[in-house]
Amino acid sequence: MAPSPAQVLLAKADKKYNSSAGWFTSSSSKFEEAGDLYQQAANSFKLEKLFKESGDAFAKEAECREKQGERNDAANAWWNAAKSYKKGHPDLAIRALSSTVTFLTLLGRFRQAADREKEIAQIYLQESGDLGRACESFERAGDWYSQEDANATANGCFKDAADLHAQLGQFTQAVTRYEQVANHSLSSSLTKYSVKEYWLRAGLCALAARDPVTARRNQDKYAIQDVTFPSTRESKFLALLTDAVDANDEDAYTRAVVEYDQITKLDNWKTNILLRIKQGIQEAEENLT
Incomplete structure (x- = not known):
């Protein structure tokens, strides 16, 4: 079977890459020509839907660009490699993107x-x-x-x-990040509406960590940052949950969750966190018996 156009281009690229520089050609020129051929081969493999081969050829192009000292071109070649590798080879895509990031940060x-x-x-x-x-x-x-x-x-x-x-299960780190996002969002009228959601999530994380004291203290802090927060459904829901966790009252906790879900449908993230909080209440109740 005759080689495909992409294989022909790849063979030419390999030959150029492995050739010795002549009297009238520099090493940089050799790698420039090889890089151009690898790029053509990569694009041709992509047309043939051979994405692993396409990514490999772009990676060889990136190596050539680096040997030329062309960091911008090397970064672009690695990114092109990643886009090909994404078609079924996530580990290789991550490696290619990591190389892209390395060059981009060096370039500022x-x-x-x-x-x-x-x-x-x-x-x-x-x-x-x-x-x-x-x-x-x-x-x-x-x-x-x-x-x-x-x-x-x-x-x-x-x-x-x-x-x-x-x-x-890294609830302290989660609370820190949610509060960071909330603080940034408070500074803009366009994003201020979303703050109550971030504070609700932060409060749920504090409860998942079995720390109703911190949850309550943080709610007081949020009320100072935004005086409208205590009147929101999110704040009232959080207060009910905090009271239930503090009292190890599973029935009150379940009622609060059901009532909230009837008006505002719980997403998967909240459902999972709320189940973890409920498990904490059950474990606390078992320890008391």
């Missing part, structure tokens, strides 16, 4: 680095199921977005990180 392009780090977080979350690493990447992306004054995008990353901290 932190906004673009944050975009790629966020992609890494999403792959860990959706493909690998590694919540811990996804959380780390969301936080790193959030920090870089903040540095570039992209505060709305940063808040989105920090909120995602807070959700994951809670799922991992």
Whole structure:
């Protein structure tokens, strides 16, 4: 069987890459030509829907660009590699994106680095199921977005990180992140409406940590930061839950949850956290008997 156009281009690229520089050609020129051929091969493999081969060829292009000292081009090549690897090879996509981030940070392009780090977080979350690493990447992306004054995008990353901290049982870290996002949101009339949601989540995390004292103290703090908060359904719901947890009253807790859910449907995250809080009440009741 005759080689495909992509295989022909890859063979030419490999030959150029492994060739010796002649009298009239520099090493940099050799790698530039090889890089161009690897790029053509990568795009041709992509047309053939051979995404692993496409990613590998883009990775070889990136190596050539680095040998030329072309960091911008190396970063772009690694990103192209990641986009090909995403089609069925998440681990390789993460490696390629990590290389992209390395070059972008060296170039001081932190906004673009944050975009790629966020992609890494999403792959860990959706493909690998590694919540811990996804959380780390969301936080790193959030920090870089903040540095570039992209505060709305940063808040989105920090909120995602807070959700994951809670799922991992890291409730103190989750509360810190939710409060950070709430504080940023308070400063804008466009985002102030969402603060009650973040404070509710922070309060639920405090209760999941079996710390109703901190939950109550934080509710008092939120009421000072926004005098309208105590009148919201979120605040009243949180107060009822805190009283029930404090009294180890499972019936009162269940009533509060059912009544809230009848008006405002609970999402999966809240449902899971509320079940953990309920389990804490049950365990406390068992210890008393």
